[in-house]
Amino acid sequence: MASKKGKHNRLGYALQLTTLRFLGTFLLNPLDVPPNVLRFVARQLGVQAKQVKLDRYRQGETKWDHQRDIGQTYGYRVFSEPAVWIGLIRFLMARTHLQAESPSLLLDRATARLYEHNIILPGVTTLSRLIARVQERSETQLCDRLVALLSPEQRERLVTLLSVPERAKVSSFEQLRQAPISISAQGLVGALKRVERIRQVGVRTVNLRSFPTQRLDTLSRIGLGSKTQTLRRLTSSRQLAVLLVTVSRLEASALDDALTVLDSLLTDVFNRIERQDTEQKLASLPSLEEAARSQNQLTRLFLEHLKTEQHDFDAFSQQVLTLVSKDVLERTVQAIAELTQPTADRHIEQLLARYSYVQQFVPTLLHTVGFEANRSGQPLLAAINALRTLERRKKDLSSLPTDWITGRWGKHLRSAAGEVQRSAYTLGVLEQLHLSLKRRDLYVPASDKFNDPRLRLLSGPRWADLKVEVCRSLDLDPDPAVVLARLERQLDETYHLLAERLPENASASIEEVDGKSRLVLQLDEAQDEPPSLRQLHKDVAARLPRIDLPDLLLEVHRWTGFADEFQHLSERRSRVEHLPMSVCAVLLSEACNVSLDAVVQPEREALRSSRLSWVSQNYVRAETIAAANARLVNFQSTLPDLPAWGQGYVASVDGLRFRVPVKSIYSGQNPKYFGVGSGVTYVNFVADQFTSFHGIVVPGTLRDSPLDMPTLKGKRSKADIKAQTWHCKFCGVPMTPRMGPLRAWYFAHQRDASACPFEVESEKESPRHQELKHAAAEALRRHFKDDVASVEYEVRFPHLRRIADAVITLKDGARVAVEAQLSPLTLDLLQERTNSYVRDDIEIVWVFEERAEGDLKPGGLWDACRAWLLEEGHVVLTARFTAQQSALPLP
Secondary structure, rough: HHHHOHHHHHHHHHHHHHHHHOOOOOOOOOOOOOHHHHHHHHHHOOOOHHHHHHHHHOOOOOOOHHHHHHHHHHOOOOOOOOHHHHHHHHHHHHHHHHHHHHHHHHHHHHHHHHHHHEEEEOOHHHHHHHHHHHHHHHHHHHHHHHHHHHOOHHHHHHHHHOOOOOOOOOOOHHHHHHOOOOEEEOHHHHHHHHHEEEEEEHOOOOOOOOOOOHHHHHHHHHHOOHHHHHHHHHOHHHHHHHHHHHHHHHHHHHHHHHHHHHHHHHHHHHHHHHHHHHHHHHHHHHHHHHHHHHHHHHHHHHHHHHOOOOHHHHHHHHHHHHHHHHHHHHHHHHHHHHOOOOOOHHHHHHHHHHHHHOOOOHHHHHEEEEEEEOOHHHHHHHHHHHHHHHOOOOOOOOOOOOOOOHHHHHHHEEOOOOOOOOHHHHHHHHHHHHHHHHHEEEEEOOOOOOOOOOOOOOHHHHHHHHHHHHHHHHHOOOOOOHHHHHHHHHHHHHHHHHHHHHHHHOOOOEEEOOOOEEEEEOOOOOOOOOOOHHHHHHHHHOOOOOOOOHHHHHHHHHHOOOOHOOOOOOOOOOOOHHHHHHHHHHHHHHOOOHHHHHOOOOOOOHHOOHHHHHHHHOOOEEEEEEHHOOOOOOOHHOOOHHHHOOOOOOOOEEEEEEOOOOOOOEEEOOOOOOOOOEEEEEEEEEOOOEEEEEEEEOOOOOOOOOOOOOOOOOOOOOOOOOOOOOOOOOOOEEEEEEOOOOOOOOEEEEEOOHHHOOOOOOOOOOOHHHHHHHHHHHHHHHHHHHHHEEEEEEEEEEEOOOEEEEEEOOOOOOOEEEEEEEOOOHHHHHHHHHHHHHHOOOOOEEEOOOOOOOOOOEEEEEEEEHHHHHHHEEEEEEEEEOOOOEEEEEE
């Protein structure tokens, strides 16, 4: 039909078909395509585009006829068909039932699904509203299912948590959320009582294992991060569901907090004992010197007496008593015995002196925390259970289990009469409990941090069924002996290689120290900052204005309008004046960890206490903060100097360390950074465009490298890479899209690439690539004519770790591999792939796509790849795509 409408109608037809193939939908203006595309399609059709005729096509009705004809000819369907949108709704319901994905990610998945099934994409608003309705319906169903598990008594207790008890300042739910802050016996008791209060809510019997973990995590984050006023405004079913999941998760979190306090408390007790022991040693040095002098005199007198011919003991004793009195001798012996006492014995004696302090929390600890143990911890677990039965009871101690006792505790456990001492038994069990918790010989099933490390390991028939598959995905032999032999061989080869290269390495040497050979590495000398860098620091510091933080926030709002993203809970526009100033004041108080009183100014309406409290309760919440952050990131992406910094695809992680002046169980000590105080490390994730897109807080000064990149949730900015799910079709390992050195996407295994026996590639290949490789193979078949024995596609070469797009086998046994390449690749990578085939006596033919004008720059990588292939004597074909034909290689 298009050929009868004139050249420009054919051009419009081709442009609409091209748009549909690439975008999955028709443009409102069919000619609103890049100029390069318009020129490329016009040149293929042999049409000289004229603006007058193009405007006539744009304004006429022919474009609508072409759209219907294209849909019927190429098998495209419209979204309004019931089977299409019902199928999409089922797909979205299945995803929202299992995972908590953001609306933008669901929009990406829905678009990809419609595109794969040849559905003409509707408008973004249509899909967004459909996704919002599906998410709301899925969330309602989840909440209703959770509420159905509750009894009327449980519902009443959960709702009561949001009320404020008499003589209390905050609600009961807020009290349960407050973590302990004091590392002391009273703080530990309070943390354990918090666990008991959470259990008294009575939702431990509700089984949530059948619900998707991600969906429950979302409800838990709402419960932990929202204010009580916000939770009161939720609908009844959603409110009960949030409280149920949050309280269920709070028990594990509260146990983690209590055990963290226990670990820090016992560590502090043991450290104090060591410091006290060191101080006592230093204080006893004068007594030790005096005792040593007395012993030296007695020793010299004894040696002189041995030189005499007659050894008269009575005369010797009289000389000794004349030199040193008996009382002085007894004090000297006692002093030396005390000063030379073994360190382990002194440690236990000082620990026994703190029994009354430990007894403040041991009964509550044993009553609240349920310990379990592996095989190594069973003797200690029996002692803990026996000790639990002793609390507040008089019982015979002779039957207590003693299998856990080590050598140092053996002589301190019993008195002179042979009876077991309760204080020594309790402290010995407590010390071993502290060590066993760190080794995980003891664990707490209800805890997240201190639970059984074997909990997520497969065993028995399940491991036997998956062993071969898991080992194959990790490139490991199921037989451990084979793996160990391989590692032994690698270690031996590496050692010999290091030994051979060591004489040539000027930065490393072997030196003999105390009769032992040690590797000594030469330290790199620090380079002085050049004068230009020091001058740059001064220039930058001079240009930075000295302003207060409130002025900085207001100025940034004037640039970006980020405070406008803070909307009321009712989603209605507020009529109050100077609302951004109030929002900035609340943000400043929370960011600086100060109360609202610090930013209150009664003379200003926007900064009065009542206004700020109202804004804090109704405007500042997780979703509005995420929206404001996205506004800031999007504004920064418009800066003209941004491309000089980077493209936003590379990120770095660094730790910023801060002292914590208040009590906190999550702050750690490090004299290098915090002196005598404690602090935390704020791990910040920064893109190469200097955009901070995530941050987490860790105690003390832990290394940044062990921290995994968390999954970012919530509203994303335009700079975020849209995530999709991909798996390798050969090994099943998850894959991640990454940006290559040529700003082109490629797929990489999330684990070591050696886990896959073939080349890294995506789960699916595009129809354009399929057309290209088939057309190239057919062209080569016609070239070789009767000499072709077979043509195969997707041929695997495991020893090369390559998958050829096509392989043509000739009758004389020669093989020709076809590699169709649509995206640009580096010259090094092209040479590596080519040489791997040549080494296996396989001729290779590369097929490139003909580039549009402006895409192929002289001297670029495409020219370099072609030049190298032709220089090495390889065949290079060029493919041309048209709107109505497949890819046809041209010589």
